[in-house]
Amino acid sequence: MSMATTTMQPVERENYLNKEYGALSWLFTTDHKRIALLYLMSITFFFFIGGFFALLIRLELLTPAGDLVQPDTYNKLFTMHGMVMVFFFLIPSIPAVLGNFLVPMMIGAKDLAFPRVNLLSWYLYIIGGLMMLHCMLTGGVDTGWTFYTPFSTAFTNTKIVEAGLAIFVAGFSSILTGLNFVVTIHRMRAPGMTWSRLPLFIWAHYATSIIQILGTPVIAITIVLVAVERTLHLGIFDPKLGGDPLLFQHLFWFYSHPAVYIMILPSMGVVTEIIACFARKRIFGYSFVAFSSIAIAVFGFLVWAHHMFVAGISIYAALVFSLLSYAVAVPSAVKVFNWTATLYKGSIHYDAPMLYAFGFIGLFTVGGLTGLFLAALGIDVHVTDTYFVIAHFHYIMVGGALMGYLGGLHFWWPKISGRLYPESWARLAALIVFLGFNLTFFPQFILGYLGMPRRYFQYPQEFQVLNVLSTAGATVLGVGYLLPMIYFLWSMRYGKPAPDNPWNAAGLEWKTTSPPTTFNFEEEPIVTWEAYNYDELDAPRKEGVPIAR
């Protein structure tokens, strides 16, 4: 089994990409790797739609006066930006693309436990996506992605029900992905692949799946209630009819706060893999990193009301939720400290995936620490609904989740496509993304602290300099995102054929061919080594003796 070969392989060897051709072989595939690529294409499409809305928002905010779009249009822009990015890009991004591709391979399985359910989840995503597109093209929604009641149920005239149903359908796609992962990780591991030998990417996806399974149904029923209330004028959330708008906020955030961890946990898994590989070291404190993922998933369910400190909940509830929100910082910090400790005395290589991983650690730390500001009751009252909040969660979702996604895409691209991407372009892009990101969002911390509210399409003169900086940063960031798309597409045709294990990385996915065959492995792997055995992998190079295994 020890075939850590670095020799060139002929590209024409049969693999999952060239086994069959034609649109139908893709649309009816049950191969988890092909479904991952279907997801990759669809979420990239929605990423650029969401990015287009962001571009218009930043252009409007270039000047203090509201001069580019109408106020109502602006409301729709930030709403659709949020809905598309959260539900159609960030939540499916790493699990549905990298997770789909890698979970079976990393544990030595031929496929996910339910391949047809996996395909169904992609179709549900597409149906939800088409509904969302239709909704956008015929008027959109203007409530903000949170669609708070009673504005959403009794006042606005925009397409709440259609957008809600789109999210409802896409939510079931997310549930099915999570369900598939949990069953696969429990039941499909190769002989010898014990829980303590699983790559930490798998632990992160396991924790993510738990949130998807337990959280998403709650947003589903909430959407049903909003739709029923809006169409039949029932009074469940409408205070005029005796209902409670706070109940809506509780139900909404019961899912939507853990949903943040659906976005960030897989990214943490990716970063763990990258850091171990490019520091050439075993991860420091494996079990702490593994269980911190589970802890984040569990604590994540107990902090939702920190979104409601100014909404009129009792001060005692607020105290408890504030305290619990601090608790999430503990497992998050465990991860950051363990990554840093792994780097200590590592043999560090500055390849593009590692640059993204470094970016992730820094930006996630800033995002996480400002999250503690917001968990503190007094400061939260001051900065609620300001750009401080916007900057905070973009540091987590874009600086964290998206950096991890891009890093992972670079790291596994040779395995996915069988081609190498151009390394120097990739390093340049990573740098541009990092600089552009900070230029876009750091000024927003200051803007928020100075009191600029979110969701307004005009602002006082004195905020202009910082807003111009932010818009300039967004332009840089946009270039940083376009570059990888261009050179990834380029590399599919012109890139050098990738060896099976270009990074000399540990992990079962690198022990099969690039790209893998349909059933991933020529013969069923039997695992006899611990995860991240980089000391063993590098041993022959250091000492000139063959590996004992």
Add this chain to the structure above:
Amino acid sequence: MLDSTLVGLHHEEEHHPELLHHFADAQQQRDSASLGMWIFLGTEVMFFGGLFCAYLIYRRWYFGDFGAASKSINAALGATNTAVLICSSLTVVLAVWAAQTARRSLLIGSLVITMLLGLTFLGIKGVEYKEKFDEHHVPGASFSFDHVPIPGHPDQYANPRHAQIFFSLYFIMTGLHALHMIIGLGLFAWLLFMAWKGRFTPEYHTPIEIGGLYWHFVDIVWIYLFPLLYLIDRHP
């Protein structure tokens, strides 16, 4: 799962026609399917959980109004339906046993009776909805719940707006439950078709098992709905 000392499994030896290519053996396939269904039921618990949460809050806020509204529902019909569903759970268990022990006619009979009981439940539910419709208890423009005394406080009338919240929850909760019954009936029609074609054997009857799990779950939801919606404030 398996120890590192174990050698690889040779799954070429036995190849049941229902064994999918990516599973090592039938046991792994059965375990996966069953775990998948249990997790799905977990998502269903959370789905209904949001509604139960809403119910509990409003029941506490509008205590008397909920009592008055609950009393207007026909508890006898609800009790009958409870009995019908408990009987259907028995026939589902019989179907699983029949599949395990290769009793084909018992299997088909149990499935048919289960479906008949399910249809009975939906029929009785329809009668109940009709009663509510006739009494103008369906939330909406023609809703009326005037001058209904609060149980225990004969001098106080229930607030119609608050009673309307009870009926909204009543229709949403029982409606979603009925929708799950209808999906279950569809599922069982497919199981019946497969059983009639003789596809289930003692080695392969996973669909009967996980279909049964689903049916039991829908029954259990009703076991909670019945006392919460029908039996509050029934004491003399």
